[in-house]
Amino acid sequence: MSDQPTLRDRAIDAIARDLNAGRFWLPTEGRPVAADAVLALVAVELETSQRRSIRIQTLLDETRDRIRKLHRPVEHMGRVICAERSAYCGESTDNPPAPAPCPTITALNAAA
Numbered sequence: 811m812s813d814q815p816t817l818r819d820r821a822i823d824a825i826a827r828d829l830n831a832g833r834f835w836l837p838t839e840g841r842p843v844a845a846d847a848v849l850a851l852v853a854v855e856l857e858t859s860q861r862r863s864i865r866i867q868t869l870l871d872e873t874r875d876r877i878r879k880l881h882r883p884v885e886h887m888g889r890v891i892c893a894e895r896s897a898y899c900g901e902s903t904d905n906p907p908a909p910a911p912c913p914t915i916t917a918l919n920a921a922a
């Protein structure tokens with residue numbers, strides 16, 4: 811069992827402190843009720859925020875995967891080149907062969 815006060819305990823203490831500072835009165839039994847009401851709202855907001863964060867992370871991961879797929883290394887004439895920068899078409903390149911990993915993949919890996 812932890813000696814650390816729970817979030818609920820700290821909320822009750824904060825309610826008591828701020829009520830006293832503002833010279834408001836609330837029965838002691840009302841402090842946990844007020845704390846629970848606020849914490850219930852915070853829990854909903856936190857869950858919404860966590861779901862949004864997971865969606866953003868998923869979009870970011872999918873975008874990175876698409877970029878890595880575009881800039882995939884391929885072997886061409888004995889060299890490993892970036893398929894995207896070299897405009898690799900399966901057998902030939904439309905652009906001068908660009909070495910892999912290219913600056914896009916290097917930057918993507920540095921940001922991960």
Ligand SMILES: [Zn+2]
Nearest residue numbers: 881892895912
């Ligand atoms: Zn590339």
